[in-house]
Amino acid sequence: MAHEVSTQERTASTRTVELVVSGLFVALSGVIMYDNWRIGARWVEDGPQAGYFPFYIGLIMFVVSASTFAINLFANSADRSNFVERSQLKQVLQVLAPTIVFVALIAFLGIYVSAAIFIACFMWWLGGYGLTRILPVAILVPLFLFVMFEIWFLVPLPKGPIEGALGF
Amino acid sequence: MGTGLAKAPEDILDALVSLIHGFGVLADPMNIFYMFVGIFLGVLIGVLPGLGGANGVAILLPLTFSMSPTSAIIMLSSIYWGALFGGAITSVLFNIPGEPWSVATTFDGYPMAQKGRAGEALTAAFTGSFLGAFVATLLLTFLAPLIARFALQFGPAEFFSVYLLTFCSFVGMGKESPLKVIAAMMLGFALAAVGIDTVTGQLRMTFGTTELLRGFDFLVAVIGLFGVGEILLTMEEGLAFKGKSAKINVGVVFQTWKELPRYWVTAIRSAVVGCWMGITPGGATPASFMSYGLAKRFSRNGQRFGTGETEGVFAPETAAHAAGTSALLPMLTLGIPGSPTAAVLLGGLLIWGLQPGPLLFVEQKDFVWGLIASIYLGNIAGLLVVLTTVPLFASILRIPFSIIAPIILVICAVGAYTVHNAFTDIIFMLMFGVVGYLFKKLSYPLAPLVLALVLGDMAESSFRQAMLLSQGNVSIFWSNPLVGTIVTLALLMLFWPLLSRLVGAARARWRSGAVPAA
Numbered sequence: 001m002a003h004e005v006s007t008q009e010r011t012a013s014t015r016t017v018e019l020v021v022s023g024l025f026v027a028l029s030g031v032i033m034y035d036n037w038r039i040g041a042r043w044v045e046d047g048p049q050a051g052y053f054p055f056y057i058g059l060i061m062f063v064v065s066a067s068t069f070a071i072n073l074f075a076n077s078a079d080r081s082n083f084v085e086r087s088q089l090k091q092v093l094q095v096l097a098p099t100i101v102f103v104a105l106i107a108f109l110g111i112y113v114s115a116a117i118f119i120a121c122f123m124w125w126l127g128g129y130g131l132t133r134i135l136p137v138a139i140l141v142p143l144f145l146f147v148m149f150e151i152w153f154l155v156p157l158p159k160g161p162i163e164g165a166l167g168f
Numbered sequence: 169m170g171t172g173l174a175k176a177p178e179d180i181l182d183a184l185v186s187l188i189h190g191f192g193v194l195a196d197p198m199n200i201f202y203m204f205v206g207i208f209l210g211v212l213i214g215v216l217p218g219l220g221g222a223n224g225v226a227i228l229l230p231l232t233f234s235m236s237p238t239s240a241i242i243m244l245s246s247i248y249w250g251a252l253f254g255g256a257i258t259s260v261l262f263n264i265p266g267e268p269w270s271v272a273t274t275f276d277g278y279p280m281a282q283k284g285r286a287g288e289a290l291t292a293a294f295t296g297s298f299l300g301a302f303v304a305t306l307l308l309t310f311l312a313p314l315i316a317r318f319a320l321q322f323g324p325a326e327f328f329s330v331y332l333l334t335f336c337s338f339v340g341m342g343k344e345s346p347l348k349v350i351a352a353m354m355l356g357f358a359l360a361a362v363g364i365d366t367v368t369g370q371l372r373m374t375f376g377t378t379e380l381l382r383g384f385d386f387l388v389a390v391i392g393l394f395g396v397g398e399i400l401l402t403m404e405e406g407l408a409f410k411g412k413s414a415k416i417n418v419g420v421v422f423q424t425w426k427e428l429p430r431y432w433v434t435a436i437r438s439a440v441v442g443c444w445m446g447i448t449p450g451g452a453t454p455a456s457f458m459s460y461g462l463a464k465r466f467s468r469n470g471q472r473f474g475t476g477e478t479e480g481v482f483a484p485e486t487a488a489h490a491a492g493t494s495a496l497l498p499m500l501t502l503g504i505p506g507s508p509t510a511a512v513l514l515g516g517l518l519i520w521g522l523q524p525g526p527l528l529f530v531e532q533k534d535f536v537w538g539l540i541a542s543i544y545l546g547n548i549a550g551l552l553v554v555l556t557t558v559p560l561f562a563s564i565l566r567i568p569f570s571i572i573a574p575i576i577l578v579i580c581a582v583g584a585y586t587v588h589n590a591f592t593d594i595i596f597m598l599m600f601g602v603v604g605y606l607f608k609k610l611s612y613p614l615a616p617l618v619l620a621l622v623l624g625d626m627a628e629s630s631f632r633q634a635m636l637l638s639q640g641n642v643s644i645f646w647s648n649p650l651v652g653t654i655v656t657l658a659l660l661m662l663f664w665p666l667l668s669r670l671v672g673a674a675r676a677r678w679r680s681g682a683v684p685a686a
Contacts, residue, residue, distance in 0.1 A: 018610060025351055032358050035373050048635060050370040053628045054361040061354035064347045071347075083609065088404040092605070095403045099396070099577050099601075103594050111585070115578040119571075127570030141575055145582065157582060158591060 009086045014079040018072040025065035032058030098122055110160030112142040183313050190537030193238060194545060202235075202243040203542060207550045208557075210250015215257050215561045216576060222508040222618070223395040224251055226387040227583030229516050237520040238535050242542040244516060248509055249301070249543075249550040252492050256293035256485055257554070257561055260286055269488040272456040276473060276480030287420035288427075289481050290558055295428060296435070296482040298551045300490035303439040304446065305543050308497050312529070312540075315501040319526040324633035325644045327502075329654040331627040333661065334504055338616040340661030348612045356620025357627075359384040366625065367632055379592045386515055386621040387587045390508065392597040393614050395580045397604020399573060421555060424478070431479050434463050438483045442490025446506050447497055459487035493543065500524055500536065503626070508615050511622040 036051030036058060043052065072078045084092070098121060105114035120138035123129045149157050194200065213224030225247055232240035255270035260277035273293055280289035322330075335353060339346045362373045363383030374380040428435075438459040445455035463483035464473040473480045495506030496513070503525040505511035517524050528536055584597035607614060638644035646652040660667075 014610070017606070021606060021610060021612075022351075025355070028358075029354075032373065035375070039370055039372065043640065045640065048632060050365045050368040050372060053631070054358060054372055057354050057357045057361065061351060061358065064350045064354065068345075068347050068351065084404065091405075092400050092403045095573060095577075096400060096602070098574075100598065102577070103581065103598055106581070106594060107591060111578075111582065115574075115581075118578065119574045122574040123570055127568060129570070137571060137575075141578065145578070149582070149586075156589065157585060 010082050011086055011089055012083050014081055014083045015072050017083045018079070019069060022065045022068040022072065026062060026069060029058045029062035029065060033062065094126060098125075106158055108160060110163055111157045112146050113160055113162055115142045115145070180310055183309055186313075186533060186537040187309055187541060189534075190539075190541035191545075193534055193538035194242070194541050196239075199239055199242050199538075199542070200545075202239050203246045203546055203549060204553070206243040206246025207250040207253075207546060207553050210247035210252075211254035211257070211550075211554060211557070211561060212250070212564070213247065214251035214254020215564065216572065222390050222512050223398075223580075223583075225509055225512045225516075226390040227395075227579060229387060229512065229519070230583070230586035232516070233519075237517075237522060238538045240520065241513070241516070241535070241539050242546075244513060245539060245542060246546045246550070248492070248513070249546045250553070251509075252301070252489055253294060253297055253550050253554045254561065256297065257290065257558060260289045260293060260481070269456045269484075269492070272460040272484035272488075273481055275460065275484075276475070276477050279474070279476035280478070280481065283476050285476065288424045288478060289476075291421050291424040291555070292428065292478045292481045293485045294551055294554050295425065296438070296485035297489040298547055299435055300439050300442050300486035300488070301493045301543070301547045304443050304490040304493035304497075305540065305547065307443055307494055308500075308543070309540055312497055312501050312536075315497070316526040316529040319502055320530075322502075322526070324630040324637060325647065325651050326654070328627060328630040328634055329645060329651050329658065330502060330504060331623060331630065333654050333658040334623075335616065335620065335627075336658040336661035338613070338619075340664035344611050344613050346665045348610075349616055352607065352612045352614070353616040353620045356617040357624045359389070360386075360621050360624025361628070366629065379590075382588060382590070384596065384621065385587050385593065386618060387512065388584050388593045388596050389600050389621055390512060390618055391580050391584050392600025393604035393607075393618070394508070395583075396577065396597060396601025397608060399576060400601060400605040401608055403573075427478060428482065431467075431482055434459075434467065434479055434483050435486055437462060437466075438486035439490045442487035442492075443494045445487070446491030446494030455491035456484035456488040460484045496543075500528060500539075501526060505619065505622065508618045511619055515622055 033055055036055035039051040040049035041051040041055035042049055098118060102114055102118040105117065109117075116138045119141060120134050123134045123137065145157075194203075209228065210224065225244055228247060229244065232243060235243070256273055256277070258264045259270040259273040260281050263274050263278040277289045277293060280286065338353065339349050358373075360383070362380055363371070364381065365372050371381070441459045441462065442455045445458065460473075460480065460483050463479055464470045467473070467477075467479055469477050469479060492507065492509070495510040498504040498506050499510045499514050501524075503514065503523070505514045514524055522528060522532060522535065580597060581594050584593045585591065587593055604614065606612075607617075634644050635641075638647075644651075645655045
């Protein structure tokens with residue numbers, strides 16, 4: 001992981017990402033502390049108020065993450081090697097982006113149809129398969145899930161207009 | 169406490185009788201069916217990336233809502249076994265650890281496969297797993313009732329102290345930077361606190377949204393962190409999966425079994441290491457590494473470790489399975505899971521309305537002993553299943569990743585949805601997935617996050633109950649020797665990294681001071 005990487009493959013240094021993540025932690029801890037102070041984080045006669053525990057959780061998070069932030073900002077030992085290679089990141093995003101679209105589609109088309117589209121597009125785009133290979137998988141997997149969940153286990157999953165039109 | 173130990177012989181007899189009764193619960197053919205289904209699913213899950221033990225159990229948990237708790241836990245624990253066994257298959261054949269605790273298995277397992285000895289490696293791995301789990305289950309059978317009886321005397325302060333010890337041990341014994349361990353843990357606690365406060369009924373950190381009223385469910389977090397996150401991480405290496413083929417025939421199995429008794433010392437040592445690490449929140453992963461390291465040091469063939477030594481596969485697998493099984497001991501007796509998967513099982517018990525802890529042994533004897541009996545049988549059944557079906561599972565892995573990956577992601581989405589029938593949970597799953605990817609790359613540990621998410625509410629409520637009892641006086645935590653010891657131990661663990669660094673620096677300075685300056 002610490003091997004030298006060609007300049008085209010560099011995305012960001014690990015140090016930068018560490019700063020971002022610990023910075024986000026610090027921001028989050030600020031939000032936590034604020035919201036819990038608002039509902040009351042003091043110790044009253046019979047014990048702690050509702051916000052007591054989470055407030056101090058936020059405080060500890062703040063101290064710890066601010067330290068990580070400071071270490072990465074100032075110390076020489078901060079890891080300046082590449083966080084992820086460009087080609088690796090590309091491959092990760094090639095999975096993440098379609099998945100995000102898939103989840104968004106669920107809200108409109110229900111999970112079965114979205115799954116079929118997702119699997120089909122994934123196989124076509126990233127696997128380079130032809131329709132003869134894609135169609136059986138993209139249809140059978142959601143169909144199997146449908147039988148297993150709607151009919152066998154009786155656990156309802158989000159459905160869209162198509163299933164509605166079919167009477168489910 | 170004195171009366172607890174004096175009754176030990178009576179407890180042991182009691183345990184045996186209950187165990188036999190537990191086997192009777194299993195006589196229901198449906199339960200045996202669930203066991204085999206569970207094992208099969210478990211191995212499948214263990215073999216596929218992104219669907220590891222904790223994640224797989226989390227996804228399949230909602231499916232069991234319609235079953236009786238006994239059948240459900242039998243199936244889920246069989247899935248757990250299957251996943252434990254399955255992780256070894258990918259380690260040996262593909263040099264890809266199916267589970268974090270199978271990493272050490274790849275050190276000698278894959279070289280063995282490369283030399284054409286995959287069948288031996290797999291047999292050694294499975295047999296080691298079986299032995300480790302068996303020893304741990306014996307421990308479970310006889311120790312659990314003792315601990316449960318002991319823990320019946322626990323009050324809220326004692327429970328909180330044990331939680332404190334658990335979390336501080338992560339800091340003390342973890343490999344990662346303590347700052348990051350604590351940060352991850354605090355994140356888990358914060359997420360656990362979102363929603364309705366059970367004591368006062370107030371809304372915490374919901375920011376006016378109805379979606380956050382429910383809070384964050386640990387199942388969704390587990391599926392996202394361990395499932396989606398894992399797939400994203402695997403994608404860095406691209407879509408290719410090439411592995412060695414393996415055939416296990418009866419001849420190879422018996423041949424390897426003839427060889428294994430030579431390593432009986434390794435077996436005992438690994439089982440002990442595993443049981444110890446499983447009970448403390450060390451877990452199966454450190455156990456496997458530790459036992460590999462010890463075996464390498466103490467074995468006659470130590471130098472050949474890494475080139476394909478059977479013992480190098482036998483040791484880590486025995487330890488990992490002993491740890492994975494003994495993690496159930498604190499989970500059942502004290503309600504403290506020793507691993508993320510045990511945490512998921514704990515969550516499952518809570519969902520079914522069972523309260524893990526000492527009362528479980530008193531009020532739900534059928535359930536507990538049915539579970540323990542199923543562990544014995546599941547172990548044997550698991551061994552048989554894996555020995556016979558390795559080629560099948562290996563060939564599944566040869567299905568190209570561009571087909572398997574979307575299917576796994578769809579399954580994860582389904583799993584996330586079925587927890588609360590909420591679409592937002594699928595979105596949370598995605599977010600947790602990205603978090604899981606980043607955390608793994610930056611060495612933020614996930615286990616404390618999950619444990620904090622599962623135990624956060626209980627830890628907080630036991631703290632508040634203790635405070636109510638003591639009227640706001642913190643000294644209740646040192647009110648008796650037991651609590652005091654545990655709390656002190658916890659604080660020691662917490663500051664251990666700092667202490668050891670100070671000691672190390674002092675020692676270095678002393679040493680360099682003793683050497684005359686050049």
